[in-house]
Amino acid sequence: MNAMRRTAFALLAVLYVAVPAALGSNNYLMGLVVSSLIVAGVAVAWALLGNLGGMVSFGHAAFFGVGGYASALLTMKLGIPVLLAIPLAGLVAVLFSVAMLPALRLSGPYFALAILAYAQIFRILATEMEFLTHGSGGISQIPVLPTIAGFDLSSRTGQFLLLLTLLAAFLAAYDAIRRSHYGIALRAMHDSEDATRVVGVNSVLLKSWMLFVSAFMTGVIGAVNAHVINFLEPDYAFSGIWSVLPIVAAIFGGYRTVTGPAIGAVVIYLVDQLVFKALVSTGHQIILGSVLALMILFAPDGLLPLLRNALRRMRGASHA
Amino acid sequence: MTPLRLMAATFAVAATVGAGGTAAAEEFTVGVQIPLTGAMARSGTGMSEGIQTAAELFNKSNAKHKIKLVTIDDESNPAKAVAAVEKLASQGVVALVGGFGSNIIGPASDAASKLNLVYMTAGGVDNDLTKRGHKNFFRINNTQGYERAVTQLFEEQGVKSVSIVYSTKEATADLAKDLQKSLAPKGIKVTLHPFDPAITDFKPIINKIKLQDKSEVIFMSAYENDYVGIIRAAKVLKPEIKAIVGVWSLATSKMWKDFPDLMPNITGTSLLPYPVDYKQPEGKLFNDTYRKMFNKDVDYLAQFGYVKATLLFEAIARAADGGSLKKGGLADELRKTNKETLIGRVQFDASGDNLNFRHRMGQHQDGKIVIVSPKSEATGPIVWPGLPW
Numbered sequence: 001m002n003a004m005r006r007t008a009f010a011l012l013a014v015l016y017v018a019v020p021a022a023l024g025s026n027n028y029l030m031g032l033v034v035s036s037l038i039v040a041g042v043a044v045a046w047a048l049l050g051n052l053g054g055m056v057s058f059g060h061a062a063f064f065g066v067g068g069y070a071s072a073l074l075t076m077k078l079g080i081p082v083l084l085a086i087p088l089a090g091l092v093a094v095l096f097s098v099a100m101l102p103a104l105r106l107s108g109p110y111f112a113l114a115i116l117a118y119a120q121i122f123r124i125l126a127t128e129m130e131f132l133t134h135g136s137g138g139i140s141q142i143p144v145l146p147t148i149a150g151f152d153l154s155s156r157t158g159q160f161l162l163l164l165t166l167l168a169a170f171l172a173a174y175d176a177i178r179r180s181h182y183g184i185a186l187r188a189m190h191d192s193e194d195a196t197r198v199v200g201v202n203s204v205l206l207k208s209w210m211l212f213v214s215a216f217m218t219g220v221i222g223a224v225n226a227h228v229i230n231f232l233e234p235d236y237a238f239s240g241i242w243s244v245l246p247i248v249a250a251i252f253g254g255y256r257t258v259t260g261p262a263i264g265a266v267v268i269y270l271v272d273q274l275v276f277k278a279l280v281s282t283g284h285q286i287i288l289g290s291v292l293a294l295m296i297l298f299a300p301d302g303l304l305p306l307l308r309n310a311l312r313r314m315r316g317a318s319h320a
Numbered sequence: 321m322t323p324l325r326l327m328a329a330t331f332a333v334a335a336t337v338g339a340g341g342t343a344a345a346e347e348f349t350v351g352v353q354i355p356l357t358g359a360m361a362r363s364g365t366g367m368s369e370g371i372q373t374a375a376e377l378f379n380k381s382n383a384k385h386k387i388k389l390v391t392i393d394d395e396s397n398p399a400k401a402v403a404a405v406e407k408l409a410s411q412g413v414v415a416l417v418g419g420f421g422s423n424i425i426g427p428a429s430d431a432a433s434k435l436n437l438v439y440m441t442a443g444g445v446d447n448d449l450t451k452r453g454h455k456n457f458f459r460i461n462n463t464q465g466y467e468r469a470v471t472q473l474f475e476e477q478g479v480k481s482v483s484i485v486y487s488t489k490e491a492t493a494d495l496a497k498d499l500q501k502s503l504a505p506k507g508i509k510v511t512l513h514p515f516d517p518a519i520t521d522f523k524p525i526i527n528k529i530k531l532q533d534k535s536e537v538i539f540m541s542a543y544e545n546d547y548v549g550i551i552r553a554a555k556v557l558k559p560e561i562k563a564i565v566g567v568w569s570l571a572t573s574k575m576w577k578d579f580p581d582l583m584p585n586i587t588g589t590s591l592l593p594y595p596v597d598y599k600q601p602e603g604k605l606f607n608d609t610y611r612k613m614f615n616k617d618v619d620y621l622a623q624f625g626y627v628k629a630t631l632l633f634e635a636i637a638r639a640a641d642g643g644s645l646k647k648g649g650l651a652d653e654l655r656k657t658n659k660e661t662l663i664g665r666v667q668f669d670a671s672g673d674n675l676n677f678r679h680r681m682g683q684h685q686d687g688k689i690v691i692v693s694p695k696s697e698a699t700g701p702i703v704w705p706g707l708p709w
Contacts, residue, residue, distance in 0.1 A: 027435070028407035035399060127488065127516050136517050137490035140426050140448070229399055231427040233489075235517060236398055273403070282356045282393045 008259070012168055019164075020157045030156035034228060036269035037163040041221035043246035043253070043261035044170045045214045050255060052177060052186040053210030054193075056108070058243055059115030060218050062122045063093040065237035067219030068226035069126055069133060072142045075227075077132075082146050086223040093219025094212045096122065104207050116243070123238035138233025145227050159228050166224065167262060170217050175258050177213070182206060245269075252295055254302025264303055268292075347386040348636050348645075350375075350629075351408030351437075353428055354418035358396025362544055362578075363569045363621055364420045367443060370618075370625020371417055373610045378633040385637045394424060401428035409435045414636060415650055417629050421543075422446030422491040429457050438650045440632045442624035445568075446491040450671035456651050458672040460628050460663065461679075463491065466567050467498045469589055469679035470539065473565065473693040474508060477704055479537050481509040483529040485550055486541035487517045495567065496541040511535065517546070522553035530559035540566040544575070551582045555709050562705035563587060571682035571689050572619045583684040585706030587692065590682030591620045591663050593699045594689035603662050619689075620682075627661045634659075 023029045046060050071089035074080040080088065103114035126133045133139065144154035145162065152158050177183050189196045189203050197203050222242075226232050246265065253264020268288065276284040299306040352371055355364035368391060375387045390411055394401035401424045408416060409432075416432050419425040420443035432439040433454045445463045474482065482503060486496035493514070500510045511533045513525045529535060538561055540550050547570055554564060563585070569575070570588030595617045598604045606626055610618045618626075632654070639645035639653040658667050665676045681693040683702055692702035 026410050028403065028410040031403050031406045035403065123518070124516065127518075130488075135493075136488035137446075137493060138423055138426075140430075141452070229402060229427055230430060231398055231423075233398075233423050236423075281391075 008171075012164075015164060016161065019160060024157045027156050030160055032270060032273050033266075034156060034159045034163060035273075036266045037160065037167055038221055038225050038228070039245050039249055039269050040262040040265035041163065041167055041170060041224075042218050042242060043249040043265040044167065044174060045217035045221070046246045047250040047255045047261040048174050048177070048217070049210055049214035050250070052174075052183060053207050053214070054107075054186070054190050055104075055115075055207065055211070056112045057115045057214075058112045058247075059117070059119035060214075060246060061238045061240060061242035062115070062119035063097065063215045063218035064222035064225070064242040065119075065126065065234070066096045066122055067093045067222030068232050068237045069139075070219065071223030072139050072226045072232055073132065075143045076139070082143055082227055083148075086220055086227070089223035090216040090220035093215045093222070097211050097215035100211065101208060104204060104211065119238055119240075119243065123234045126234040126238065133234070136234060138231060138236070140231045142226050142230045142232065144230060145224075154227075159224075163221075163224060166220060171258055171262060173213070173217075177210075178258065182209075186210065248292060250302075252292060252303055254304035254306075256301065257304045260302050260304035267303065345383060345386050346640060347388055348640070349388045349390055349411065349413045350632065350636070351405070351411070351413035351416045352389050352391040352418045353394050353401055353404040353408060353416055354391065355396040355420050355424070356391075356393035359543070359545060360396040360420045360424070362572075362574055363443065364393075364396070364418075366572065366574065366619060366621030367418065367420060367625035369610065369614050370622035370627075371629040373606060373613055373622065374626045374629035374633060376613065377605065377609055378630065382633075382637060385633075385640060387633050387636070391418075394419075394428070396421065396424065398424050398427045401425075402431045404428070405431040405435070405437075405439075409437055413437065414645060415440065415632055417441070417632050419443045422449060423489060425449065429454060432456060436648060438632070438654065440628050440654070442628045444491065445495070447494050448490065450673045454672070456672075458632075458651075458654055458668055458674075460631070460661075460666055460674045461624065461677045462673055462675075463495050463498055464675075465677035465679045466495055466589055467502055469681055469693065470499060470565065470567070471502050471506075473587070473681045474503065474537070475506065476693055476695055477563075477702070479508055479562075481511075481533070481535040482537045482539050483511045483513060483533045483535040484539045484541060485513045485515065485522070485525055485529075487543065487546055488514050489517055489543075492541040492543070499539070499541070509535070515542075515546075517543075520545075520549050522546075522550045523557060526550070526553040526557045526559060529561075530557055534560070536562045538564045540564065540570075542566065544569050547575075548579060548582060551579075551586065551708060554707075555582065558709060561707070564707065565681075569621065571684060572621060573617065573687075573689070574619065576684055576687055576689075580687070582708055584708045585683060585685065585703045586708060587681055587683040587702075587706075589620075589679040590689055590691065591623060591680055592618070592689075593682065593691050594619055597699065598662075600662070606662065623662050627663050627666070631657055631659065631661065631666060 049055050067089040070092035071085045074085040075082050100118050106114055127136050185201045193203050249265035249268050250261035252268050254260030272288045276287040354368045355361055375389050379386050392404035394404045405428050415438040417440045419441045422444040425441055425444035429439040438456045440458045442460045484496045486492050503510050547566055566588040571590035573594045576583045596607050598607055607618050635653040639650045655668050666674050669675055680691050682689040683692045690700035692698050
């Protein structure tokens, strides 16, 4: 286990204990942390597809919405327990992502736009399939997260612990894929897909797997969100914000890194809601937009590489 | 007594009087969760101004109790509305007032219910909102009040056929279907045209009405941006109709100000004319205060905000006097409400609904809103046929 992994595990252990201890009694702050982890989950899934699959998606709202609706319907119509419905919802998102496989032939902005179109198609399906989804009226009273061994997962602390666990699992999976032979092949595809195919790598299959993994992660997060907010409507579940905010968060945090997107999501969500909204109660997004523009101009690699470089410089200065 | 002792004694008396004054005026914080940005901002802002006016008037007239408002913009987003409710709860509010749009009020009032906080609104008319069994949910308006007002207008004008263009969202779909049920037995031919809330081009629907339905009236059960799209499409295609009628957030001064080319002769629900002409002293005081605070005339959204907030503040004062406020007695106190207000008599049933609610219809006429139905309460004649083109 290298030093960085040890640090990550230690940080995770601290988060499990410190956040509920410090904020557990404040529903509002815990609610914001929970919301930021939801964005973080989608940001990690988006970065995985972009970083490993080489595909820039503008339509992760599709998987998010499908996951949310799938879990809500599985629990409400079929009576499946919530904790079982959540991974099943991830699989339903994977199933829906199969419909996107033809888009894998596209690259760059064409793929991004095709995925955006899929998100619109799924939103319209959710609106029109009124017999199943209740149409634009949406679904309310979605079951809350259950109580397990006396611990209420529907409490803000419970939601936080569940989401942190999922996020940690996603990051571990992302890191494992990245370090595997498949990860090497995927990164090689970035430089030249044709050359990689010549040496025997099935690029379409690998890209498909990345799409499935990313869809599964996003679907699971969408499902958890449905049980957190207990309400879904097509405009909300498939809102463009679920596509845009994770991209912004990933780029802000450093989308070439594994943990950058998650850190970026938590930072921008909390800073926007706690600082910018306090400064400018209406229209606070303008400050966030300006900060992001400056970040992209002056630190295009994102927050995490920026911090690493600063740390390195400080160490260098102290050694000198 | 030395000058120093005299000063100390004076200070002590002043401090005692001051402390007594503070203790007499007990302050209660009320949370306002309302959309000030996003799709519902226009309506949310109007309601918010009415709520602020209510607090101003309550504080001036009530020596024993003061209301402090803490407002959070829910950005027309259900998740942000839930966060706003939780933040306000963490700040120790005694109750919540606000919300606009049933799909946002639903999760926000669910969160308030979990936190055992009273939630008072005038922005959500979805029938399901009062069927959830929440003991702390109250609203002063409902679909039935809108449906009765529109039905009466059509009866008064002898309308024979109506094309209802409605958003498939919960509240708008409920109203469209309820209206169809009430118009059909009266021999009025009704054709329904549901639309996805995401669409912005209404020309295909208007073309269908023009070529197939050939109705006398287009009725819109929708929201502000939809109204604009529908009227704009109608203005382009010019179907042979007599009127375009809508409901909430349509007959407002703000809509005329923002869309002066689209609003002439458009009719929508409105409890009062614009410029407002209150007869009762409470209305005059509300109007004067509102004008001083916001430098404009009251419209019906502000009035809704004022009425719901005033009822809440008065119930808080009664519960505080009766000693039940801190014991969760505010909901019971609100349920005892039986008061003639600027929107008529308000009484809440067990589900928190105001069953006395009845709306009026107002028509945009040269920058003014004239109450045109019911005829007994009209402030001017209706322009019929009357269209923006």
